Amino acid sequence: MILSRHFYARPTVEVARDLLGKILTHGECSGLIIETEAYLGHHDLAAHSAAGLTERTRVIFGPPGHAYVYLSYGIHECFNIVAEPEGQPGCVLIRALAPLTGLDLMRTRRQASTPDHRLAAGPGNLTRALNITRQLYGHDLTRQPLSVHTNPAPLTREIEITPRIGITKSADLLLRFMLRKHPSASR
DNA sequence: CGTTAGATTTCCT
């Protein structure tokens, strides 16, 4: 069942935590969300929205449940989901998936030697494996082809909460959420 | 590589 808009219209931290174990689908590829990071609207200098509303960050201030995709270091794309009610900035970076379907297709986009559980481990690897590009900027995640679904299976692992990865500003905040010791999480 | 703010230049009413 597809996650409804009001799942996303909540505090960013809650959305980041609750996305763990949900299913992200793009076309025939899908995976379990294993690792997320929250980027807040207030008191978070690492968030792109901290600089205010610009053309690139516009979607973060818009209605929840939409995709914020940006290019990092000119190399890899990163995929975020907008949270908070409309007008309030906040988004969740999806950092890692455990692949469920479309593994062969994912592997054609990655190195052939990549083991299954690492195909979508890491924010750049994830967008590469699922072919999520800036063309999907602003896409509504309650619709096909890129959507998030409930998972009837309960979580079998503890949630681990740590500082976020690869940032300098607001680096002390505990805003990274992951399933503890999962093989598809960051190292 | 793209985005951004800030600087510099253009050019127009």
Add this chain to the structure above:
DNA sequence: GGAAATCTAACGT
């Protein structure tokens, strides 16, 4: 003079 266009350089979930 000042707005708009263009250039530049720093930096990045």
